[in-house]
Amino acid sequence: MEITVHSSKPVKPDYVGGNSASAAVVPLSVFDKVNYDEYIFYVYAFHPPAPPDAVLEAALAKTLPEYREWAGRLGVDASGNPAIMLNDAGTRFVEATADAEFGGSTVMLLTTGRMVLSLYPSCDGVEELLVVQATRFQCGSLVLGFTLRHKVADGPAMWNFMVAWGARPLAASPSTLSQCTTGGRSLHDELPPPPLQIKFEHRGADFKPRGERSGSDGGVVVRADYDEVVVHRVHFGREWITELKSRASHGGAPRSYTTLQCVAAHLWRCVTAARGLDGRQATRIRIAVNGRARMVRPRVPEGYTGSVVLWAWPATTARELLGRPLRYAVELIAREVARIDDAYSRSFVDFASSGAVEEEQLVPTADAAEVPLCTNMDVDCLLAIPFHKLDFGCGPPFFFRPGYGHAPVDGAIYILRSFRGDGSVDAYVPLFSRHMDAFMRCCYSFPTTPTMAGARL
Incomplete structure (x- = not known):
């Protein structure tokens, strides 16, 4: 399959009546600052008939006035602090075609292979915070590839923007979605003034000394002899998940565990076993925790554009993880995720504002330059994302692929x-x-022994 790019053009906000907005500078919040400083990538496929590229481009231009961050640029404010410059410089819209139909073999290539790289625009050398590629297949299917700067927003905020854009081709009037853009990042100014209340340790979890690798207890290893990384899409049926949850509750007081807790625990055990780790080796699973529903003082406004994510770090040894029942891993995850509550988030804001980060030269543990190899896992949960709401007039997407x-x-x-x-x-x-x-030998089973894949316990 070959992808041919036909055009690449900037798209600037199209204001009602042709009026433009004044330039503004929005400082990054403390949550934005600890987010990954990188581009992330998503690919969505839609059945025909899809709107023409000109309609998609016009709808994007009409949506950007409500989401000016995506048309801005990263920079610094007058005090030298990281900020988003709301200068309406624009996003980029790329038009492309594929010389194939979006069928079974194509789906397999995009699911497991590197062909997916050709369906979202490269971030090399770009200044835009959002780049979109619309690729038309011979069968009429439309694939939208998104390249988005993670410093601008977390997953839910990105999703709000995409849903608003998708509604534009069908909308007869301006969107009524409640947005909080230019003022949203001062959300945390509503927190009580000093004295600061730092009740939790944020070194090691949210910040680390400059030059230190996250999980330096052995959780991150850089190898020079690694082979190719391949992607497998594991499908867990509803009945299988029900059985997994039942097994997670076995051997203790009845408790209702979430799908994420159980699936993440199972994958953590399977991946650890497949890697054949020594039983004494430490292993951690890093889980992104959405604070939008957890923070109550202040509450996060509906439609807030920005990041409200911190991370849970359940940790143990390979021997404990594989030698004990599934419930052990699920409890580790449930406990650490629950710890990222309103009190922890407020403590994080106070710590990040206390001057300790600058004085100790701390940096975020979310380090895009650091590759987690050999022992750790990183989990992004999209279970709450309502994919069915993304509709450009041709129905919701029928295929999704995260990019790397x-x-x-x-x-x-x-x-x-x-x-x-x-x-x-x-x-x-x-x-x-x-x-x-x-x-693959253990991911669809319910292993009860510590030798799921020959781990050296």
Whole structure:
């Protein structure tokens, strides 16, 4: 399959009546500052008939006045603090075609191979915070590839923007979505003034000394002899997930665990076993926790554009993880995720504002230059994303694929609801090819022994 790019053009906000907005500078919040400083990538496929590119481009221009961040640029404010310059410089819209139909073989190439790289625009050398590529297949299917700067927004904020854009081709009047753009990033100014209330330790979890690798207890290893990372999409049916939850509750007081907790715990055990770790080796699973529903003082406004994400770090050893029942791993995850509550978030804001970060020369643990290899896992949960709401006039997407930049990252897993709409779940699991066979032998089973894949316990 070959992708041909036909045009690449800037798209600037199209204001009602032709009036423009004044330039503004929006400082990054403390949550924005600890977010990954990188571009992230998503690919969505839509059945025909899809709107023409000109309609999509015009709808994008009409949506940008409500989401000026995406048409701005990263910079600094008058005090030298990182900020978004609301200068309406624009996004970029790329038009392309594919010389194939979007069929079974194409889906396989996009799911597991690197062909997906050709369906979203490169971020190399770009200044735009958002670049979109619209690729038309011979069957009429439309694939939209998004390249978005993560410093601007977290997953829910990105999703709000995409849904608003999708509604534009069908809308007869301006969107009535409640937005909080230019003022949204001062959200945390509503917090009580000093004295600061730092009740939790944020070193190691949210910040680390400059030059230190996250998980330096052995959780991150840089290797020079690694082989290719391949991606497998694991499909868990609804009945299978029900059985997994039942097994997670076995051996203790009845408790209702979430789908994320159970699936993430199962994948953590399978990946650890497939890697054949020594039993004494430490292993951690990093889970992004959405604080939008957890923060109450102040509450996060509906439609807030920005990041409200911190991370949970459940940790143990390979021996404990694989030698104990599934419930052990699920409890570790549930406890650490629950810890990222309103009190923890307020403590984080106070710590980040206390001057300790600058004085100790701390940097975020969310380091895009750091590749988690060999022992750790990273999980992004998209189970709450309502994919059915993304509609450009041709129905919701029938295919989704997370991107990994230039290449997939070993252990960086996405978990989302299957597009089959039957309550099943898909997980995109990238691993070194030498570990994939062992992973496949245990990922669909319910192992009860510590030798799931020959781990050295």
